[in-house]
Amino acid sequence: MITLYGFGPAFGLPDPSPFVMKTEVQLQMAGLSYVKQRAAPPTAPKGKIPFIEDKGVRIADSTFIRAHIERKYGVDLDRGLTPDLRARGWAIERMLEDHLYFALLHARWMDDGNFASGPAHFFDALPAETREAARQAGRERVRQTLHGQGLGRHSPDEIAELGGRSLAALSSLLGNKPYLFGPAPCAADATAFAFVAGAMTPFFDSKLRTAALTHKNLIAYRERMMEEHYPKFIARKAA
Numbered sequence: 001m002i003t004l005y006g007f008g009p010a011f012g013l014p015d016p017s018p019f020v021m022k023t024e025v026q027l028q029m030a031g032l033s034y035v036k037q038r039a040a041p042p043t044a045p046k047g048k049i050p051f052i053e054d055k056g057v058r059i060a061d062s063t064f065i066r067a068h069i070e071r072k073y074g075v076d077l078d079r080g081l082t083p084d085l086r087a088r089g090w091a092i093e094r095m096l097e098d099h100l101y102f103a104l105l106h107a108r109w110m111d112d113g114n115f116a117s118g119p120a121h122f123f124d125a126l127p128a129e130t131r132e133a134a135r136q137a138g139r140e141r142v143r144q145t146l147h148g149q150g151l152g153r154h155s156p157d158e159i160a161e162l163g164g165r166s167l168a169a170l171s172s173l174l175g176n177k178p179y180l181f182g183p184a185p186c187a188a189d190a191t192a193f194a195f196v197a198g199a200m201t202p203f204f205d206s207k208l209r210t211a212a213l214t215h216k217n218l219i220a221y222r223e224r225m226m227e228e229h230y231p232k233f234i235a236r237k238a239a
């Protein structure tokens with residue numbers, strides 16, 4: 001049995017990390033059984049979540065996890081796709097994981113209100129004497145990450161504008177198809193769904209969310225995939 005390590009439900013999402021949601025959906029697409037457990041980044045092999053444990057072997061990073069499950073279990077999450085469409089899937093994933101992600105991170109961590117209602121709670125379990133300092137240090141680390149990546153050097157409006165362009169590009173690529181490349185989902189759909197859900201969560205108020213919600217096809221896509229992959233999460237929220 002595979003164990004998927006994530007953060008656990010938060011921020012109105014099955015997991016606050018789009019990378020965890022991507023991997024969970026890909027495990028489901030591969031038809032594999034798994035259990036979920038919570039873990040903190042410092043315990044992960046590469047200091048980032050998600051990672052999986054599969055019969056004593058730990059694999060970190062959502063892209064390497066996908067490669068592992070495809071290789072070990074003989075599945076192809078892009079089956080039926082031409083080399084051209086596979087390349088497009090990779091390009092879409094890179095746009096979302098290496099560009100949109102940082103706009104998402106900025107909206108959650110750098111906006112005072114969003115930080116207070118969201119990521120600040122990651123530190124709640126720490127002893128009272130160190131909690132606030134750890135919170136501020138964690139926020140500072142994210143600020144430095146955003147600066148190093150480059151997006152953090154722009155104004156909040158410019159960051160939202162750039163993130164919005166990635167969402168608009170995704171919406172155009174999806175068009176009126178049920179999934180990115182037609183009637184059947186592929187690996188990049190797991191990624192796209194996870195990022196669209198992360199951008200649309202009503203838990204955070206942001207220009208990025210407003211931009212995401214202007215795309216009716218992305219709203220329908222998110223709903224369709226949420227029903228398909230997280231029916232229990234939806235039912236729990238409705239109860």
Ligand SMILES: N[C@@H](CCC(=O)N[C@@H](CS)C(=O)NCC(=O)O)C(=O)O
Nearest residue numbers: 017018019041048049050061062063
């Ligand atoms: N390339 C990684 C990215 C994973 C990632 O950025 N995870 C974030 C949460 S969304 C994390 O664990 N951050 C903790 C840290 O950087 O300290 C993947 O595809 O799995």
